[in-house]
Amino acid sequence: MSKEMLRLENVSKEFGDGDSTITILKNISLSINTGEFVAIVGPSGSGKSTLLSIVGALLTPSNGSVMIDGENITAYKSRRLTSVRSNKVGFIFQSANLIPYLTVKDQLMLISDITQNNKRESLNKAKKLLNDLGISHRMKNYPNKLSGGEKQRVAIARAFMNDPDIVLADEPTASLDSERGRKVVEMISYEVKSRNKAAIMVTHDERMLDLCDRTLYIEDGKMLERA
Amino acid sequence: MFLALKEVGQSKIRYTLISLIMIAILFLVFFITGLANGLSFADSSSLQNLKTDYIVTNEEADGAVINSTLSEDQLKTIEEQLNQQSTPFSLTISAVEDKQGKEVNVAYFSVDTEKYSDIEIIEGKNISELTGNEVIINENIKNHGYELNDIIVDKISDTPMKIAGFSKNQTYTFLPVIYADFDLGMSNIYGDEPSYNAVLYTGEKVDISGFDTLTKNEAVKSIPGYTETQGSLMMMVVFLFIISAFVSTVFFFIITIQKLNQFGILKAVGADTKYIAKSIFIQVILLTTIGLSLSGLAIYGITQLLPGEMPFKISPTLMLGTAGLFLVLNLLGSLLSVYKVAKIDALEAIGRVE
Ligand SMILES: Nc1ncnc2c1ncn2[C@@H]1O[C@H](COP(=O)(O)OP(=O)(O)O)[C@@H](O)[C@H]1O
Ligand SMILES: [Mg+2]
Numbered sequence: 001m002s003k004e005m006l007r008l009e010n011v012s013k014e015f016g017d018g019d020s021t022i023t024i025l026k027n028i029s030l031s032i033n034t035g036e037f038v039a040i041v042g043p044s045g046s047g048k049s050t051l052l053s054i055v056g057a058l059l060t061p062s063n064g065s066v067m068i069d070g071e072n073i074t075a076y077k078s079r080r081l082t083s084v085r086s087n088k089v090g091f092i093f094q095s096a097n098l099i100p101y102l103t104v105k106d107q108l109m110l111i112s113d114i115t116q117n118n119k120r121e122s123l124n125k126a127k128k129l130l131n132d133l134g135i136s137h138r139m140k141n142y143p144n145k146l147s148g149g150e151k152q153r154v155a156i157a158r159a160f161m162n163d164p165d166i167v168l169a170d171e172p173t174a175s176l177d178s179e180r181g182r183k184v185v186e187m188i189s190y191e192v193k194s195r196n197k198a199a200i201m202v203t204h205d206e207r208m209l210d211l212c213d214r215t216l217y218i219e220d221g222k223m224l225e226r227a
Numbered sequence: 228m229f230l231a232l233k234e235v236g237q238s239k240i241r242y243t244l245i246s247l248i249m250i251a252i253l254f255l256v257f258f259i260t261g262l263a264n265g266l267s268f269a270d271s272s273s274l275q276n277l278k279t280d281y282i283v284t285n286e287e288a289d290g291a292v293i294n295s296t297l298s299e300d301q302l303k304t305i306e307e308q309l310n311q312q313s314t315p316f317s318l319t320i321s322a323v324e325d326k327q328g329k330e331v332n333v334a335y336f337s338v339d340t341e342k343y344s345d346i347e348i349i350e351g352k353n354i355s356e357l358t359g360n361e362v363i364i365n366e367n368i369k370n371h372g373y374e375l376n377d378i379i380v381d382k383i384s385d386t387p388m389k390i391a392g393f394s395k396n397q398t399y400t401f402l403p404v405i406y407a408d409f410d411l412g413m414s415n416i417y418g419d420e421p422s423y424n425a426v427l428y429t430g431e432k433v434d435i436s437g438f439d440t441l442t443k444n445e446a447v448k449s450i451p452g453y454t455e456t457q458g459s460l461m462m463m464v465v466f467l468f469i470i471s472a473f474v475s476t477v478f479f480f481i482i483t484i485q486k487l488n489q490f491g492i493l494k495a496v497g498a499d500t501k502y503i504a505k506s507i508f509i510q511v512i513l514l515t516t517i518g519l520s521l522s523g524l525a526i527y528g529i530t531q532l533l534p535g536e537m538p539f540k541i542s543p544t545l546m547l548g549t550a551g552l553f554l555v556l557n558l559l560g561s562l563l564s565v566y567k568v569a570k571i572d573a574l575e576a577i578g579r580v581e
Binding site: 056085099101106109142 | 229230233234236237238488489492493494495496497498499502573574
């Protein structure tokens with residue numbers, strides 16, 4: 001049972017650069033369904049992160065429209081974008097970007113504090129996620145005690161804490177060796193499938209693409225799709 | 228709440244240090260405030276507690292009751308122009324001898340005991356009950372060994388006086404005040420004629436040309452040296468407030484700058500400026516409250532140790548007021564950090580290689 005979760009129509013993005021403007025994304029349209037794990041690859045500077053930021057309500061497009069679960073967020077101002085991020089989007093960053101003074105458990109509980117969710121339920125959810133990802137024994141540890149792979153797994157768990165509609169990962173394996181990187185991507189894929197989320201992962205590593213359902217290529221802000 | 232407390236718990240050294248600085252500064256703030264208050268009190272409590280609404284002095288005195296002299300004629304002129312009952316008042320500085328023969332300076336407040344209202348008494352007779360050579364002395368004369376019904380002798384006029392009562396909060400420029408009737412002659416120990424300093428009256432203010440009419444507050448401020456002392460102490464307190472607000476502001480600002488990246492992540496995962504600002508405010512309130520309570524405790528301890536003659540006086544109201552102002556200043560200072568947080572771009576967190 002899959003339905004359309006994300007839809008981009010003719011999205012473009014320009015940045016002012018002194019007097020001139022540079023166009024980073026050109027007329028990008030795409031649609032992603034629940035349960036779908038999509039990879040984006042492309043050379044550095046081609047606009048992958050920018051695209052992810054637009055999908056993730058961190059940036060608004062210059063043209064075109066963005067719909068998440070049927071809700072058109074294109075014209076949202078900063079406050080509503082923040083609420084979209086806290087309720088509909090789960091981010092996994094390149095470096096895990098954990099908060100240094102929070103234990104693994106609290107990294108996840110922070111999300112429920114932001115969204116003001118029930119504490120008990122959230123704690124159960126956090127335990128289950130950490131268990132799924134094989135790091136429940138790290139619950140009480142601080143980030144500086146974790147390995148790179150463990151940190152990234154915590155980041156994955158954090159991204160799923162708010163029950164997002166879409167999960168976005170920007171080069172989540174960049175700081176890991178390929179074996180651990182693959183393991184992390186497998187875990188993202190597993191969570192996406194078992195929870196029926198829509199997910200986009202930007203990656204440099206072609207060896208990860210077999211774990212994804214589709215691969216989108218982006219070059220100079222233009223998108224090509226290959227099966 | 229969540230973020231604020233977890234962070235303080237994890238950075239104990241950092242927050243302990245800033246708390247210590249706050250405690251030290253606040254201790255000084257409270258101490259100097261208490262000192263200013265105590266000095267003001269010792270300087271002026273007798274004038275503040277005069278049983279009057281208005282004080283009429285001559286024009287040359289510039290409001291300083293001690294420097295004003297009124298002749299019998301002037302007294303009449305003033306009394307004629309007042310509809311309400313008034314009483315002449317005389318202030319004389321002199322000395323008495325204590326039990327060991329040591330000189331103790333005192334201030335005589337001569338009044339008409341039949342017209343002047345009763346004052347606050349802790350032991351013995353009140354003003355209206357005085358007869359013969361009976362006087363009322365401020366309680367701190369007890370430090371010199373005097374008791375009720377003792378006889379003390381004025382050093383200048385050799386007048387013997389009987390201590391009929393002890394009053395409270397009656398000091399003038401740190402001297403114990405002795406309330407006496409004009410008949411005892413303390414107003415003319417320096418001359419033959421009785422000398423008057425002022426006329427006191429209650430009720431509506433009446434402007435009498437050729438004379439100054441002061442409220443008690445104005446008279447207090449005109450005590451020679453009073454405004455200067457209070458002004459200097461006030462300046463110290465103000466500077467301490469500024470310093471402490473500055474220290475706290477800079478501390479939180481630097482911590483905020485160090486955490487800009489983290490705040491970027493927080494914003495990316497859906498925290499808004501309000502959520503982060505709340506966490507900063509909670510930390511400021513927490514640290515300030517800890518600083519206030521501990522320095523308050525230290526001040527309480529110090530007041531138990533201070534010698535009785537030390538002019539130190541701090542009331543719960545004064546402390547709460549000072550504490551409240553301090554908290555408000557620190558919160559205002561933390562707005563600088565909040566402003567910084569508001570400007571953080573959540574994008575910082577995503578896709579940027581460090
Ligand atoms: N805020 C911005 N202002 C101007 N140019 C930007 C901004 N953000 C990104 N760019 C530019 O857009 C291009 C694409 O950036 P990015 O999306 O990060 O690429 P990728 O993630 O594919 O490496 C880069 O050339 C970058 O310099
Ligand atoms: Mg990028």
